[in-house]
Amino acid sequence: MTLTPVLTAHWDEADSHTIGGYRRHGGYEQVARGFELGPDALIQMVKDSGLRGRGGAGFPTGMKWGFVPQGDGKPHYLVVNADESEPGACKDIPLMLANPHALVEGCILTSYAIRANWAFIYVRGEVPHVHRRLRAAVREAYAAGYLGRNIMGSGFDLELVVHAGAGAYICGEETALLDSLEGRRGQPRLKPPFPAVAGLYASPTVVNNVETIANVPYIVRNGAEWLTQWGTEKSPGFKLMSVSGHVRRPGVYEVALGTTMRQLLEYAGGMRHGGEPKFWLPGGSSVPMLTAEHLDLPLTYEDMAAAGTMLGTATPMVFDDTVSVVKAITRWLDFYKHESCGKCTPCREGTGWIAGTLHRFEAGQGTEAELGMLEELCAQIMGRSFCALGDAAATPFPAALTHFRSEWLAATHTPADQAFDPVAATVLAAGATR
Amino acid sequence: MSISEQARAELAELAGRYPVARSALLPMLHLVQSEEGYVSPEGIAACAETLGLSTAEVAAVSTFYTMYKRRPAGKHHVGVCTNTLCALLGGDAVWEAVRERAGADHDEVSPDGLFDLERIECQAACTHAPVMTVDWEFFDRTTPAQAVEVLDRLAAGEEVRSTRGPVVRGFRAAERTISGIDDDGLAGDGPNADDLMLATLHAAAERGVGPADGGPAAPSAAVEGRPQA
Ligand SMILES: Cc1cc2nc3c(=O)[nH]c(=O)nc-3n(C[C@H](O)[C@H](O)[C@H](O)COP(=O)(O)O)c2cc1C
Ligand code: SF4
Ligand code: FES
Numbered sequence A: 001m002t003l004t005p006v007l008t009a010h011w012d013e014a015d016s017h018t019i020g021g022y023r024r025h026g027g028y029e030q031v032a033r034g035f036e037l038g039p040d041a042l043i044q045m046v047k048d049s050g051l052r053g054r055g056g057a058g059f060p061t062g063m064k065w066g067f068v069p070q071g072d073g074k075p076h077y078l079v080v081n082a083d084e085s086e087p088g089a090c091k092d093i094p095l096m097l098a099n100p101h102a103l104v105e106g107c108i109l110t111s112y113a114i115r116a117n118w119a120f121i122y123v124r125g126e127v128p129h130v131h132r133r134l135r136a137a138v139r140e141a142y143a144a145g146y147l148g149r150n151i152m153g154s155g156f157d158l159e160l161v162v163h164a165g166a167g168a169y170i171c172g173e174e175t176a177l178l179d180s181l182e183g184r185r186g187q188p189r190l191k192p193p194f195p196a197v198a199g200l201y202a203s204p205t206v207v208n209n210v211e212t213i214a215n216v217p218y219i220v221r222n223g224a225e226w227l228t229q230w231g232t233e234k235s236p237g238f239k240l241m242s243v244s245g246h247v248r249r250p251g252v253y254e255v256a257l258g259t260t261m262r263q264l265l266e267y268a269g270g271m272r273h274g275g276e277p278k279f280w281l282p283g284g285s286s287v288p289m290l291t292a293e294h295l296d297l298p299l300t301y302e303d304m305a306a307a308g309t310m311l312g313t314a315t316p317m318v319f320d321d322t323v324s325v326v327k328a329i330t331r332w333l334d335f336y337k338h339e340s341c342g343k344c345t346p347c348r349e350g351t352g353w354i355a356g357t358l359h360r361f362e363a364g365q366g367t368e369a370e371l372g373m374l375e376e377l378c379a380q381i382m383g384r385s386f387c388a389l390g391d392a393a394a395t396p397f398p399a400a401l402t403h404f405r406s407e408w409l410a411a412t413h414t415p416a417d418q419a420f421d422p423v424a425a426t427v428l429a430a431g432a433t434r
Numbered sequence B: 001m002s003i004s005e006q007a008r009a010e011l012a013e014l015a016g017r018y019p020v021a022r023s024a025l026l027p028m029l030h031l032v033q034s035e036e037g038y039v040s041p042e043g044i045a046a047c048a049e050t051l052g053l054s055t056a057e058v059a060a061v062s063t064f065y066t067m068y069k070r071r072p073a074g075k076h077h078v079g080v081c082t083n084t085l086c087a088l089l090g091g092d093a094v095w096e097a098v099r100e101r102a103g104a105d106h107d108e109v110s111p112d113g114l115f116d117l118e119r120i121e122c123q124a125a126c127t128h129a130p131v132m133t134v135d136w137e138f139f140d141r142t143t144p145a146q147a148v149e150v151l152d153r154l155a156a157g158e159e160v161r162s163t164r165g166p167v168v169r170g171f172r173a174a175e176r177t178i179s180g181i182d183d184d185g186l187a188g189d190g191p192n193a194d195d196l197m198l199a200t201l202h203a204a205a206e207r208g209v210g211p212a213d214g215g216p217a218a219p220s221a222a223v224e225g226r227p228q229a
Helices: A019-024 A029-037 A037-047 A061-066 A092-098 A100-114 A129-144 A172-183 A210-222 A260-268 A303-304 A325-339 A343-363 A368-381 A388-393 A394-404 A404-410 B005-015 B023-035 B041-051 B055-062 B082-102 B143-153 B171-179 B199-206
Strands: A077-082 A118-121 A159-164 A205-209 A238-245 A251-256 A279-281 A316-318 B076-081 B115-121 B132-135 B137-139
Touching: A019 A100, A019 A129, A029 A210, A029 B137, A037 A061, A037 A100, A037 A210, A061 A100, A061 A205, A077 A100, A077 A172, A077 A210, A092 A100, A092 A129, A092 A210, A092 A238, A100 A118, A100 A159, A100 A205, A100 A210, A118 A129, A118 A172, A118 A260, A129 A159, A129 A325, A129 B137, A129 B171, A159 B023, A172 A205, A172 A251, A205 A210, A205 B171, A238 A260, A238 B082, A251 A260, A251 A404, A251 B199, A260 B005, A279 B082, A316 B082, A325 A343, A325 A388, A325 A394, A325 B082, A368 A388, A368 A394, A368 A404, A388 B137, A388 B171, A394 A404, B005 B023, B005 B041, B023 B041, B023 B055, B041 B055, B076 B143, B082 B115, B082 B143, B132 B143
Parallel strands: A077 A118, A077 A205, A118 A159, A238 A316, B076 B115
Antiparallel strands: A238 A251, A279 A316, B076 B132, B132 B137
């Protein structure tokens, strides 16, 4: 069975977001256990578990922690990336609403492991209810003595601050996030140095995704081996996969890595009109799209890479044949253009050019020559931008052209809204199951 | 307007929460918006003074972020997600309906000053598409008719609740909550998780799969609020 209710195991209990609800199922018991093990053993345990970052890039978490220099005399920091703004990703927000204490306990264990006495959770600004739940959880944890000075008599001190962003997708990029957390414009920094060496306030800093950190208490409770019972050697564990789009039961599915899209679709009740998706994206708008051909591939880092895409945030968006690929891609490029921070030329200028050209296709006024020009533009941006947002902006179009060339050719004479009735794609359309 | 002594004290309190005071600038600007209704010149000056920065430095930061308004905001901020997934599933239609009802366009305030409209990007709620937000509280799976009804009820002064629980209280109150300066007492409002967020547990129950967290299982009858079989 590939359903794995771990982080989600008790979300159906009315008080799962409170300290009482969390402790009922053994919550916070791992803090004492972590202190017993000691920082190095904790880092080793997370290394052994094979846990990979859940923020999109899949970097091995224990290895990242291991990069933090020890005994360097500098303060160390933990920064949790709760900016969740990747189109398609909606897993960290539900997690923080329903189980914020797993994140708090994870922050305590991680900070102790990397020898940090300050931790910050950078939450995107637009979600006040998440701020409330998380701040309430942090208050409860302070009151219970899990945060603050000399936690449980261990001699370990930790201050945990819930911080608010203010609307900027680029602040999800870890170095832009750090600049933003320092009270500056959120623009990416040159790497190296990596945050583990020179991060917040130029000190060693670990930046991890919400879900990554929330995994930690469960790994400490059950051991490194436990995580490897799911997934593959390269992609061990389970994952919160939000499934959205034209499925009967969109929602957050917590499953073993390696689950296929076909299996996920079955959990999600299938496509709303039956049949198969026209196209789907395994992990956000920044990864190349796939089609019905790819439904049986395991959702792992390595299998997605072999298929020419990426697992990314592992939050599939699924579209049926009512959707115009041209319109979908155009809207995503509007997003990247809007969110480009303007620091480097290929991305700042390139996203504008691509979006402008795509709008002509959406209006049925593209030309075949422009298809080649778009490919060329994307190739120019890819790998030449200052940060990964530029690469992300250059990603959607080439895959869409590969899979749906005839639709792009049709967009040289027929507007997208004529080729595809916009009403048919909505959830209000006849046959939508709601 | 001028920044009150109490607000100045609160700005200083936010600054005191960080190892380096400047880190508080984003929360401070949220607090300024709750006091002033936007990032006013006085608010910028108060932040600059608190942090020992120039007003130009503070203004350069505030203009980078879309949540900060450069002119007085309407009473309620109304956002409609028009990123691809929401847009296709109905967000474009919701946006048109909201625009028509309010008589304003993107980044404009309705003539009656009630609604401040914004086409917003993905809100990490795609499972709930199409989504609208009012004062940054979610209205999930919204139809054009429902969206207009929400605006009508707000215009009539009625109490309106987000589909996730909290009551809509206006842009300024939301900004105060986001700043984190104090507790608005609403953390317990609404469910932990709605049906869509409970998808794992629904699918697991249908297939007889239990918790996999390795923790002590509580007797379910003892758990208040767990739906009894
Ligand atoms: C444009 C952009 C946006 C990103 N947004 C997020 C985000 O919202 N949340 C996140 O955890 N990681 C995001 N990332 C990835 C982070 O840079 C970083 O890899 C991640 O936070 C590391 O945590 P992990 O190792 O636990 O995955 C983003 C990256 C880019 C380039
Ligand atoms: S690639 Fe885009 S977002 Fe990244 S630094 Fe350059 S302009 Fe900014
Ligand atoms: S696309 Fe609208 S919430 Fe994600």
